[in-house]
Amino acid sequence: MTGLTVLVPCFNEGAQVEVAHRELVAALSELDELEILFVDDGSTDDSLDRIRRLSEADQRVHYLSFTRNFGIDAVMAAGFRYASQPWTVQCDADLQVPPEEIWTLLAKAAEGYDVVFGERRNRRDPLVRRLGSAGLHWAARRVFRIDMPRGASTFRVVRTGVARTITELRLPWFIPAVPLVGARYTSTPVSHRERTAGRSKLRLGRLAGHSFELFFGFSLRPLNAVYAVAALGAATALVLAVLGEGPLVDGAQLVVSGLTLAALALVGRYLHRLTRDTRRLPAYYVREADVPVRPEDLLDAARTSEVPAR
Template identity: 75%
Template sequence: MTTGLTVLVPCFNEGAQVEVAHGALVEALKEIGELEILFVDDGSTDDSLDRIRRLAETDPRVRYLSFTRNFGIDAVMAAGFGYAAQPWVVQCDADLQVPPEEIWSLLDKAAEGYDVVFGRRVGRRDPLIRKAGSAGLHWAARRVFGIGMPRGASTFRLVRTGVARTITDLRLPWFIPAVPLVGARYAVTPVTHRPRTAGRSKLRLVKLVAHAFELYFGFSRRPLTAVYAAGALGVVLAVAAALTGAGPIPLLLAPLLTAATLAALAVVARYLDGLLRDSSRVRRYYVRSANLPLRPEDTLTAGLPSPPPPSRAT
């Protein structure tokens, strides 16, 4: 039975960091015989793909997928987990804020019988606003929305490949809360964290807020329940006002009621939008180039060859 490891490295405009990450991973994991380093290029516009291709020419352990455009980290995970050749996958960012040596901490913990091991970043070296935002997001998920979030879990994680594919096939917006949702055995173990040495984070405030909404509305029905409760309360108050002969709604309350109505409609619309996207036939990603066999449905040309168009006969 093979006990190899696939290292999934998401890439978006990483430039020279591609070679840096490759060298560090190879050095840290040289004791693993069946090692695969799978770069997933999320539609980079710099020379990241060229650098990955050069590495693949000299190192047979390097495989890559390159998307037709930027599809986002969820698509990267779906592709990486779907094409991983080894029975275990560890997700490791190219910026190496978590040293590759810490992969052994995850592997040692998984040997105790876990399907998923998350790294908990000790002494996290991100900007204060980023750390506070992340902590607040996870606190609200657990306390306000009732979502099962493993405490301290991060994107630095080791997953049994079969379990990873089961979760990504569900097309849920977040991976972390999906792990306890399906009943996978998981653990969280501390790992060191260091400042970014190259480039900058690709996540911006707007994306972080959007990601939070994906979490809350994707895993909790509490906002919808609150709308139902508010509607029921409104009916009770209206009936009570009619029976007691109370006068019309005070002028100052009218704008508040209008705002509450619009907010309720927005919540319902958000859930409907999620249902429509789940039923969409558009795939999570399309691959433009790769150095591994692709499923036809994952390519833009449905697996057909791409010859040039016919020209005039000479």
Template identity: 65%
Template structure:
């Protein structure tokens, strides 16, 4: 029978992990086998302790805990890597995506799709977050021609082997929503409910959205770089025209100074953008491991641990110095003849 692993990334969620467990088991109790895999993304509060307690009380609970905070992309990659069932559902611990919507995504997946994204209906996020997300996706789709499912979020159902294929690409700028169409995986979208965050304050930060946008824009489109080529060509034409005006004795000093300042600004912006693409290529060449795990109740891959799967040896203990052996019992030195 085909089972389901629910991947729940967590960072400083505390008691919210217990709330998530209670709602998930209540909404998905009819699915067998069911596995709930918490991924502790280097939390500094009691999140890991609470997950351990859940695992002791419920054998369906599995967990992995990172050595530090590696970010959402790493957490979901670990969840897909250690999922024990053929299908995965990813949901945030804040439960803004209702767990009772997961069966609707699974029903759509049964029509032959590899991935089904939940599209929030009547979003309850703050206005700034809604505007930022809409602007990001509009820019990606309309201006940069990046193929992403409109309105897609981290609430989704995905076939486990397809998810492992995607995270196994180990791109320098991993972005799951953009990677699905890139490899030709069959996907669909389903409208789902949305509700305010169930516990604590929102972890949304404008800088985080900006960082994700940079990864999406410059990791999956060459249009910004092509725009730099166009700007460089126009800048060269403008500089040439200004020089001709100068030789002809037309145009004042103010005009030349303004033109020079504009060209300098364009040159700096172009250099910065080219540098961003070089950084992208460097990340792709380095292909660093996306995370390291310090603790888990699943069988870990040795390369995912700091000790390469080996037990930690104790440090050597200092002993009191002992007296040197007497000459009578020592081995006589060998004298070369």
């Protein structure tokens, strides 16, 4: 391992920017080749100003700033694309996993893995969040038959080249994409602690939407269920035709109608994903950066700066 990029997603993390920088530098001071890459996901507080000052004072700090909030998937895509070192570790600005645990991931990666996930011991998140996460992983593996690495979290170290390959596929989740492409991966226990400042930016609605992206993006089981519902509906319709009218028949017809609407909604979800992926809209646009950015990633590739005057 000749060098490491620490990818730090930021969305309104102003209070944490300097804290994260200070603890990361202290923990990784032994590394000769260290880059700390902040990706500002359209913050509306002073996060970007604080990051700018850090980049001016410390040549190891670089940053990208999006034109708006594009989400964590876009942050990862940009971070892995512009990481300058052969290995990248993703570390949230809230520092709930102590930066010293990065060495735990690196030691495991040295055994020959492409990806090492940090499995959080004694997780300090709220109970609802922990139960929701456990339920999500259980449903993904048991119900939808998705290959989800056990114990996987966003605290992970990845070969930068492998991470680029995965994110360029534009799949809705990074974790199940790791076994999908055949990368060598494992998990290792890491400690976990309370947030040192601020609060989580993930809300219930966003978590639910992200869960649907996982289920419908990596599994055809819901679609197979639609086929079963259609077959059941056809059989029921045939029985109703034979029985004729009556209260029981009316109730059965109502159930069949409800199942049909649910099936149509599910098919519509898959069609929505198909049309969205076909359009291939950019995952993000960069407004500002202190590293060279590809023209296609800029909102204004021409970099015009002056307004014509009389």
